[in-house]
Amino acid sequence: MKLSRLVWLFVILFLGWLFYWGLHRNPGELKSVLVGRPAPDFTLPPLPPFREAYGETFRLADYLGKTPIVLNFWASWCYPACYEEAPILEAAWERHKGEVLFLGINTQDKEEKALEFVRRFGLTFPNLYDPRGKVGIDYGMYGVPETFFIDREGIVRYRHAGAIDAGTLEKRIQEVLR
Amino acid sequence: MTPGPLGQVGLVLALSFALLGLLLAGYAWWARDGRYVEAAKRAALFSLLGALVAFFALEWALLTDDFSIVYTAKNHSTKSPTWVKFATLWAALEGSILLWATFQALYTWLAARRLRDYWMAPGVLAVLFGIQVFFFAVMLFVTNPFLPVPNPPTEGPGPNPLLQNHWMMAVHPVLMYLGFVGISVPFAYAVAAMLARRYQTWIATTRWWTIVAFGFLTLAIFAGAWWSYEVLGWGGYWGWDPVENASFIPWLLLAAFLHTALVQERKGLFKPWNFAFITLAFAATVFGTFLTRSGVVQSVHAFTEGAVGPVFLGFLLLVLFVGFGLLSRVGSEVRDVGGVELLSREGLLLGGALVFSTMAFVVVLGTLYPLFVEAFTGDKVSVGAPFFNSVFAPLGAVLLFLMGAAPVLPWGRVDAWARRAFLWMLAGLVLGLAAALALGATVGVALGVGLFLYNLVSAGAQVGRAVAARRRQGWGAALLGYLTQGRRHFGAQVVHAGVALAALAIVFSQAYRVDVQKTLNIGETAKLAGIEVRLGRLHAFDEGYRFVVEAVVEAKGIGTFRPRLNYYKTMNAPLAAPSVRYGPTENYYFILQAFDQDAGKWATLRLVLTPMVYWLWVAGGVIAFGLFYMLLPLGRSRRSVPGGEVAA
Amino acid sequence: MKRLWPFLFLLGLGLVFAQTPTGQPPPDLDPEVFKIANQLRCPVCQGESAGESNAGVSQEMRRQIAEMLKEGKSEEAIKRYFVERYGEWILYAPPKRGINWLLWAAPALGLLLIGFGLWRYLAEARRREAELGLSPEELRALEAELEEE
Numbered sequence: 001m002k003l004s005r006l007v008w009l010f011v012i013l014f015l016g017w018l019f020y021w022g023l024h025r026n027p028g029e030l031k032s033v034l035v036g037r038p039a040p041d042f043t044l045p046p047l048p049p050f051r052e053a054y055g056e057t058f059r060l061a062d063y064l065g066k067t068p069i070v071l072n073f074w075a076s077w078c079y080p081a082c083y084e085e086a087p088i089l090e091a092a093w094e095r096h097k098g099e100v101l102f103l104g105i106n107t108q109d110k111e112e113k114a115l116e117f118v119r120r121f122g123l124t125f126p127n128l129y130d131p132r133g134k135v136g137i138d139y140g141m142y143g144v145p146e147t148f149f150i151d152r153e154g155i156v157r158y159r160h161a162g163a164i165d166a167g168t169l170e171k172r173i174q175e176v177l178r
Numbered sequence: 179m180t181p182g183p184l185g186q187v188g189l190v191l192a193l194s195f196a197l198l199g200l201l202l203a204g205y206a207w208w209a210r211d212g213r214y215v216e217a218a219k220r221a222a223l224f225s226l227l228g229a230l231v232a233f234f235a236l237e238w239a240l241l242t243d244d245f246s247i248v249y250t251a252k253n254h255s256t257k258s259p260t261w262v263k264f265a266t267l268w269a270a271l272e273g274s275i276l277l278w279a280t281f282q283a284l285y286t287w288l289a290a291r292r293l294r295d296y297w298m299a300p301g302v303l304a305v306l307f308g309i310q311v312f313f314f315a316v317m318l319f320v321t322n323p324f325l326p327v328p329n330p331p332t333e334g335p336g337p338n339p340l341l342q343n344h345w346m347m348a349v350h351p352v353l354m355y356l357g358f359v360g361i362s363v364p365f366a367y368a369v370a371a372m373l374a375r376r377y378q379t380w381i382a383t384t385r386w387w388t389i390v391a392f393g394f395l396t397l398a399i400f401a402g403a404w405w406s407y408e409v410l411g412w413g414g415y416w417g418w419d420p421v422e423n424a425s426f427i428p429w430l431l432l433a434a435f436l437h438t439a440l441v442q443e444r445k446g447l448f449k450p451w452n453f454a455f456i457t458l459a460f461a462a463t464v465f466g467t468f469l470t471r472s473g474v475v476q477s478v479h480a481f482t483e484g485a486v487g488p489v490f491l492g493f494l495l496l497v498l499f500v501g502f503g504l505l506s507r508v509g510s511e512v513r514d515v516g517g518v519e520l521l522s523r524e525g526l527l528l529g530g531a532l533v534f535s536t537m538a539f540v541v542v543l544g545t546l547y548p549l550f551v552e553a554f555t556g557d558k559v560s561v562g563a564p565f566f567n568s569v570f571a572p573l574g575a576v577l578l579f580l581m582g583a584a585p586v587l588p589w590g591r592v593d594a595w596a597r598r599a600f601l602w603m604l605a606g607l608v609l610g611l612a613a614a615l616a617l618g619a620t621v622g623v624a625l626g627v628g629l630f631l632y633n634l635v636s637a638g639a640q641v642g643r644a645v646a647a648r649r650r651q652g653w654g655a656a657l658l659g660y661l662t663q664g665r666r667h668f669g670a671q672v673v674h675a676g677v678a679l680a681a682l683a684i685v686f687s688q689a690y691r692v693d694v695q696k697t698l699n700i701g702e703t704a705k706l707a708g709i710e711v712r713l714g715r716l717h718a719f720d721e722g723y724r725f726v727v728e729a730v731v732e733a734k735g736i737g738t739f740r741p742r743l744n745y746y747k748t749m750n751a752p753l754a755a756p757s758v759r760y761g762p763t764e765n766y767y768f769i770l771q772a773f774d775q776d777a778g779k780w781a782t783l784r785l786v787l788t789p790m791v792y793w794l795w796v797a798g799g800v801i802a803f804g805l806f807y808m809l810l811p812l813g814r815s816r817r818s819v820p821g822g823e824v825a826a
Numbered sequence: 827m828k829r830l831w832p833f834l835f836l837l838g839l840g841l842v843f844a845q846t847p848t849g850q851p852p853p854d855l856d857p858e859v860f861k862i863a864n865q866l867r868c869p870v871c872q873g874e875s876a877g878e879s880n881a882g883v884s885q886e887m888r889r890q891i892a893e894m895l896k897e898g899k900s901e902e903a904i905k906r907y908f909v910e911r912y913g914e915w916i917l918y919a920p921p922k923r924g925i926n927w928l929l930w931a932a933p934a935l936g937l938l939l940i941g942f943g944l945w946r947y948l949a950e951a952r953r954r955e956a957e958l959g960l961s962p963e964e965l966r967a968l969e970a971e972l973e974e975e
Binding site: 378411412413414417419420446447448450451476477478513514515516517518528532533535536539540543544547551554555557558559560561562563564565568569572573692693694695696697707751754771772774780782 | 851852853854855856857859860861864865867871872873874875877878879880888913914915916917918919920925926928929930932933935936937939940941944947948950951952954955958960965966969970
Binding site for chain 1: 869870872882883886887889890908910911912913915
């Protein structure tokens with residue numbers, strides 16, 4: 001049967017194309033469903049060094065819709081990725097202080113280890129403490145580190161998974177500044 | 179001489195002789211000269227020797243802690259126990275391909291030795307050597323474990339700790355590869371048959387090989403399930419993980435093939451289908467090895483990728499195209515003649531093959547669906563246990579029903595005995611169903627019980643009838659006669675009984691699984707899922723290559739459990755090693771989930787109750803025994819081959 | 827070279843974080859929690875359910891499921907909660923909607939397609955038998971002759 005032969009040929013070629021395509025993409029990557037939606041609100045305690053400036057509890061809603069926010073999830077056990085990006089984040093914070101709020105959330109970690117990390121990299125942007133990882137789940141986190149870019153209307157514009165490099169960071173900051 | 183160069187020499191020898199064998203077989207075919215077949219057979223032996231040299235060289239490097247080659251440098255540790263060092267050969271990508279290739283060389287040599295039909299020999303050898311050439315070429319040029327390391331370290335990270343937790347690591351992959359590679363032999367025969375246009379005799383010749391491959395595959399799947407259950411700490415034995423599915427697809431296709439082959443042996447029907455089944459089964463093994471090593475899907479089984487993905491994809495496409503080309507020709511040339519009554523043994527056998535192939539289709543679709551959706555819409559979806567379990571339940575029920583009925587019917591029709599036997603089987607089904615419902619089971623479980631009894635009656639009736647047919651010799655002699663001469667028949671009944679038992683165990687363990695988690699202080703007693711549990715103590719000790727924290731848990735009326743957490747140096751966090759105890763119907767499974775790291779005062783325990791899992795392992799043993807029984811060479815067994823006896 | 831996140835790689839084995847970082851024991855969990863958790867995917871693992879996995883995220887998911895069950899939420903509502911955050915990928919069985927019907931219809935589709943092929947084949951074989959008018963024994967004998975040589 002000529003038709004059935006063509007059908008089988010098509011199936012094989014289709015499978016070949018599908019697998020070939022599959023080889024060239026990362027099976028672990030996940031698109032964020034939050035992109036284009038308002039950033040979920042949360043209330044978390046800042047780590048001790050930041051309590052003086054930001055109070056005993058930090059509420060995202062106080063800043064949402066008022067300023068662009070760069071939200072970074074990290075942990076002390078996330079080696080080497082979080083260790084690579086920490087100085088980059090700190091440098092960008094220094095550059096954009098006043099126009100963009102940098103927020104770090106230490107997730108699923110021990111407080112002493114988190115403090116050690118903050119001290120080691122001299123992080124001056126506010127870092128919050130989320131030992132349970134509840135906020136991570138609210139943001140659809142599937143690995144550490146992850147960085148979310150929220151614009152001045154409070155809408156999530158972009159989620160970067162993995163250690164972020166200076167170039168991408170700057171580019172996304174410019175996007176949310178607009 | 180160091181392992182590195184020796185291994186390279188072995189690989190070169192294996193590849194060269196495989197290539198030589200391929201050329202000799204090709205020439206034998208072209209020149210119609212049997213002497214070249216003999217030469218090719220000898221090449222098979224030398225290729226195997228080369229493979230064994232390479233295998234030995236890698237083991238040598240591992241067992242002497244030689245880090246001068248890239249494989250040991252990346253995967254070996256001096257602190258591993260000896261059996262782990264030995265099994266490290268197949269713990270990572272390059273070595274696993276060496277194991278596969280060595281088994282391929284072994285099977286080629288064994289198949290070459292048993293070759294008697296010189297019409298088929300060139301084709302069979304050419305295909306087997308072709309596959310061998312591929313694997314050794316991949317070994318030598320793409321994933322070579324023997325590449326030298328410039329500054330050899332003195333220590334390495336060791337194999338993945340998940341693979342060091344239990345000795346099953348030494349067994350399961352070996353069985354699996356013996357099964358996968360074994361399929362290449364009937365496949366080679368099928369290709370040779372399609373090339374030589376000898377469409378009938380290959381079925382009888384390859385029966386032994388197919389059952390061997392099927393047996394290893396079955397054992398490997400059960401071993402994997404057992405390992406998953408006892409070792410990996412999540413209380414389950416099958417997760418519908420893509421790589422698990424990749425081993426299940428060839429199993430299903432082989433099962434379909436084994437049954438339609440019976441119809442071809444008896445009535446000469448289904449020739450194109452049998453070629454298709456075995457070709458797809460072999461393609462499925464290549465597909466499986468592609469999935470595991472390419473990183474196309476996420477799996478707990480996946481090796482870390484190398485450049486090997488595209489290469490295996492190319493080989494898969496080659497196999498599919500060649501198979502498809504040959505099958506097209508067969509499809510247009512083979513004109514099967516004959517009728518099949520729906521209500522007859524062949525009719526129900528075909529029904530069974532239909533269900534098996536539908537199951538294979540569903541597994542392929544389910545495994546590839548996320549990839550398919552992502553390619554077309556960019557969205558990610560997951561297809562896992564909830565989908566597969568709900569879809570397999572009805573298919574499984576139909577299969578169990580056919581499994582009991584088909585062997586009871588004679589060929590071509592329904593006779594009086596079959597009608598009577600079926601009534602008894604139905605009685606068993608209804609009895610089981612009613613009894614289970616009366617005891618409060620759900621409909622699904624009750625159906626499972628009913629089908630189990632139904633199949634037991636079927637097997638019993640058939641064995642009884644076969645023995646009774648010889649009763650003139652006296653019952654003892656009749657039984658003995660049946661067991662020695664009716665090996666195929668008895669083996670089949672045993673296998674079917676084992677499958678029925680496995681189905682029952684699966685139904686119960688899925689339907690009545692209970693997971694519960696509770697934190698206890700040391701010395702405290704609490705009720706978990708109705709069982710009184712006391713946390714005795716928590717202690718820790720060093721085992722050299724890992725550090726262990728163990729909880730001693732006493733379950734009233736059941737016994738003492740010792741679940742542990744194993745800390746490996748290369749892992750950030752521990753692996754849970756569960757403590758399992760089997761009862762006649764209930765299985766108790768304790769996991770140490772967490773413990774008080776500061777003061778050691780509390781521990782979080784998870785208890786998983788999965789009834790009847792023990793009987794799943796028994797069923798595996800029964801099935802293996804049945805398959806083994808069918809293969810026993812106790813004198814000559816009568817084979818029903820159209821046209822008379824044909825030498826194997 | 828793809829970026830390999832060490833976290834993902836480690837969690838790829840799915841059995842990270844048996845310990846809660848705060849030093850507090852994890853909550854006690856009822857069987858219902860696991861029944862639901864087993865239908866959700868662990869976001870950080872390489873193919874484990876939120877019930878099986880011991881990753882921190884899975885532990886938190888189980889805790890949240892337990893809390894939501896206590897509040898009286900239904901299984902559907904709990905699943906929707908996680909889908910809102912992760913997309914439908916977090917469900918281990920794709921919802922029966924749109925293109926997913928192709929998947930759920932797979933068994934019926936398979937039975938139909940293969941069954942149809944089977945039926946066509948059998949009809950042809952029967953037709954040829956009627957045409958030839960040979961008895962099955964004659965046919966077997968002829969075929970055997972062809973293969974003897």
